[in-house]
Structures are given as C-alpha cells and as structure tokens.
Amino acid sequence: MLLNIEKLIYGGDGLARLPADSRGPGKAVFVPFVLAGEKIEAALTSEKSGFARAHAEAIIEPSPHRVPPPCPHFARCGGCHYQQASYPHQLEIKKEILRENLRRIARLELPCEIQVHPSPPWNYRNRSRLQVRTRPDFAAGYFKFASHELLPVEECPISSPLINRGIAALWKSGRAGQAVEGVREVEFFANSAANGDPDEKESNLLLEFLCAPEARRAAVRAWAEELCASLPEIAGVVAFREPQKGVQEPLVTVGASQLTYRTKHAAYRVSAGSFFQTNRFLIDELIGIVTASRSGELALDLYAGVGLFSTALAGGIRHIVSVESSQTATKDLQYNLPVNGKVANAGTEQYLAELGHKGRVEPAATGQRAVRQGAVGNGAVLPRVLHKPDLMVVDPPRGGLGDRVARLLGDVGAPRITYVSCDPATLARDLVPLLAAGYRVDQIHLVDLFPQTYHLESVLHLIR
Numbered sequence: 001m002l003l004n005i006e007k008l009i010y011g012g013d014g015l016a017r018l019p020a021d022s023r024g025p026g027k028a029v030f031v032p033f034v035l036a037g038e039k040i041e042a043a044l045t046s047e048k049s050g051f052a053r054a055h056a057e058a059i060i061e062p063s064p065h066r067v068p069p070p071c072p073h074f075a076r077c078g079g080c081h082y083q084q085a086s087y088p089h090q091l092e093i094k095k096e097i098l099r100e101n102l103r104r105i106a107r108l109e110l111p112c113e114i115q116v117h118p119s120p121p122w123n124y125r126n127r128s129r130l131q132v133r134t135r136p137d138f139a140a141g142y143f144k145f146a147s148h149e150l151l152p153v154e155e156c157p158i159s160s161p162l163i164n165r166g167i168a169a170l171w172k173s174g175r176a177g178q179a180v181e182g183v184r185e186v187e188f189f190a191n192s193a194a195n196g197d198p199d200e201k202e203s204n205l206l207l208e209f210l211c212a213p214e215a216r217r218a219a220v221r222a223w224a225e226e227l228c229a230s231l232p233e234i235a236g237v238v239a240f241r242e243p244q245k246g247v248q249e250p251l252v253t254v255g256a257s258q259l260t261y262r263t264k265h266a267a268y269r270v271s272a273g274s275f276f277q278t279n280r281f282l283i284d285e286l287i288g289i290v291t292a293s294r295s296g297e298l299a300l301d302l303y304a305g306v307g308l309f310s311t312a313l314a315g316g317i318r319h320i321v322s323v324e325s326s327q328t329a330t331k332d333l334q335y336n337l338p339v340n341g342k343v344a345n346a347g348t349e350q351y352l353a354e355l356g357h358k359g360r361v362e363p364a365a366t367g368q369r370a371v372r373q374g375a376v377g378n379g380a381v382l383p384r385v386l387h388k389p390d391l392m393v394v395d396p397p398r399g400g401l402g403d404r405v406a407r408l409l410g411d412v413g414a415p416r417i418t419y420v421s422c423d424p425a426t427l428a429r430d431l432v433p434l435l436a437a438g439y440r441v442d443q444i445h446l447v448d449l450f451p452q453t454y455h456l457e458s459v460l461h462l463i464r
Helices: 087-106 161-175 217-230 283-291 308-313 327-336 348-354 403-412 424-436
Strands: 002-004 013-017 028-032 039-047 051-061 114-117 127-133 139-143 150-152 183-190 205-211 234-241 250-255 258-262 267-271 296-302 317-324 341-345 391-394 416-421 440-447 457-463
Touching: 002 013, 028 039, 087 114, 087 424, 087 440, 114 283, 127 161, 139 161, 161 183, 161 205, 161 217, 205 217, 205 250, 217 234, 217 250, 267 327, 283 308, 283 416, 283 440, 283 457, 296 308, 296 348, 308 317, 308 327, 308 391, 317 327, 327 341, 348 403, 391 403, 403 424, 416 424, 424 457
Parallel strands: 028 051, 114 440, 205 234, 296 317, 296 391, 317 341, 391 416
Antiparallel strands: 002 039, 013 028, 039 051, 127 139, 127 183, 139 150, 183 205, 234 250, 258 267, 416 457, 440 457
C-alpha cells in the first residue's frame, strides 16, 4: 500500500494513516526509518484494534532531508533510528517532538524558545554495551531492530575511537577461542583525555562483564586477564553476575575497578556499576547549563549519581546535599564531593518525605544522622540550615519522577528547580503537578546527547 508520513513521533517511528472507511478516520500506522512528508510503499507487519505497524518497502517520494546512512548495519541494528536524516534535520525532529509532548501531555505552550545544543554526530559515545555469544561460534554486537536476536557488529560509528579499538580486541580474542561461556554482555567505558579535552585521545577503558549464574569464576578471570594484556588501554575488567532479587553480585575484578573521568569542571571517580553521562563531547556543556551562575545557601541534588552536578554546584552554593540510592554510585559521590557537600544514601521519595511540610530542613549537626534511624538509608546527613533549599536539581532515570515525587518537590517549595530529563513524555507528565504547584518554565534546553537516535536530553529551569 501507499502511505504518506505525517510526522515523526518519540520512539523513532513515522506516523501515517490507513485509508478512512465507513467506521471512521483511518487507523494510525507506525513505520520506522522514514521521514515526515515522504510517500512510501509499505507492507503491514502487525495490526491491532487501535493501530498498525508497517515497514517501508520503497521510498516513492523521499524527503529533501534524507541522506545515505553511513553504517552498513543501519535499519537492521536496533541502536540507531535517524541515520537516514541529515544531522540538522535530526535536531529539528527532536525539537518538535519535545515541544509536542509538552503541549499534548502537560498542556504547556512554551513561553520561551527551545535552546538547542548540538553534538558532533559521530564517535560521541564513551560507553557502549555489546551482547556476546560463544555458540555455535563467537559473536559480539547489538540486538537486531525490534528483537532479541544478536546482530554481529565489529565497528560502531557512534562509539568513541578507543571503544572501537576495544571492540576489535574483543572480536580478536573471541575468534582465538578465549571467550568464556556464560559472559552475556561486555560494556566498554572510556574516560576522557588527561586534560579533559574530548578532541584529544582517550586514555583508558574499563570493561564490565555481565555473567550468567553458571559462569565459572576462574574462566572469567582468565579471559579478563587475556583482554587486559591484549590492549594496554584496558585498565581493568569487573565481572558481575546477573542480578538476583535486585542485587548485583561482583564476581571477578582484574586490574582497576574505576576510572578517573576529567572534565573542565572537575575530575570524577567513576566505578564499574556507576552511571555517567555517555556523550563525551557535551558533558561540560551539560554541566554548565545545569549549574552556571547558581548561588545560595543550600541546594539539593536528587538522583545525584557520582556527583556530576553536585561538584560543580559546590563552587557557588554554600551547602550541597546529594541524594543517591545506589551504593556503588554513593561511594564515588562521597569521594568526588568537596567539603561543603554531604551525601544521603537514600531514595529520592524517602528523602523528600523526611524534609517535612513547607520544605523546612530539620536542624542537625553536620555529620549527624539527620532523621529517624534508617529513614533515609545509610547515614544520610543534612547541613545546619533551617530554611528551604534555594535550588533543587533532579536528574531521574527514564521513568521520570512520578506523581508522588513531583508533588513532594512542590511541597518543599524551592524557588528554583532544574529538571534534567531523558524522556520527553515522562517530563511532560511530571510537569503537570509542578505547574499546578506554581512553577513556570524559565528556560528550556535540548541537549543532543544521542545523535542518530530518537533519544533526547532536555534541561528545564523552573521558577516560582
């Protein structure tokens, strides 16, 4: 059938419609790897009561923004979604998707322009995770599009040059028969150059193995040692067993278990298992957007990770309280924070609930447990201040804050909230209670941390 692509939606698909019939307007059809305005010849792949899915058999009338995808795996690999679009057009797509989600879900007409921060479109990733197979022969790569079937990949154009060297070493080792059954994933993490300049050569790789329960410790250690010997830049390998009941068990450590990641703002210790932003070109810009010109008595950094924003905020704000639930990240956070920063190893919802009504921080001596024993995790502390925070920074995972946390933020009532989001739909949902609590959007930034993909990062500065 012939379909006209109306627009692109979050998730990477183009939206078209089946012909109208006596029952009403045509059903929505979602088609990957197309662009708005294109006429395509398509075949349905599935159909449900409310929508259908299709794939493009041929592009009859291409968009003027269509370009040849440079990666031979594009459209078979599930990692990239927009390689068929010129990079300036990718930014326009994301800008409109962000605007539309805020309009449709939050009923928000933006009072200001979206400020767009582009990235070099290739070799930007400092972290890449490959699936591994040992039978019937060795292969490493990504899942095929819309499946859990392995697509062998020996080079990834969105990963950094050092990661691609690590991928080559992995394949060489696997072909030589060194790969170990039971290692299901290998993740590469590359640090920055010694001077923090992303244009300079990265210096070290940290590898993480994810292993099945039956993986043998001695065999995993032997393969880790062989990989470290094969590429001098591999500083260490840390192997984990697959999580059991939410707990990830370390299995083997060979060499270093953490890297130092240098930015223009600070040097961060990042351990295996800790989250860190993945675009090596835009980390400093993201930090600046979130933290520049911030001052005051107290800031809360919620979902703080290893302290990417806390460490920069500490230069202008007298007290920083960084809230992080991950035990691994909390150890890095404690190491990375300056002396005016305190750590609460706690969930954000737990922590905010303990702040009490009207956002008053309970008085507590620095270093003392600030709330009831065990209420906010392992040794949470608050600085000796009695007023509400001047600023709250939130950088939640893809699922967003959720209604309960968003309402608690409104109850705390800081005059400024900076929301760092990696999902426009959950961002828009979370804005509903925040707008109802009297906040308004002062600035909005689209930071393109993920070129060639539908993923987009945004930063909203809210004031009231």
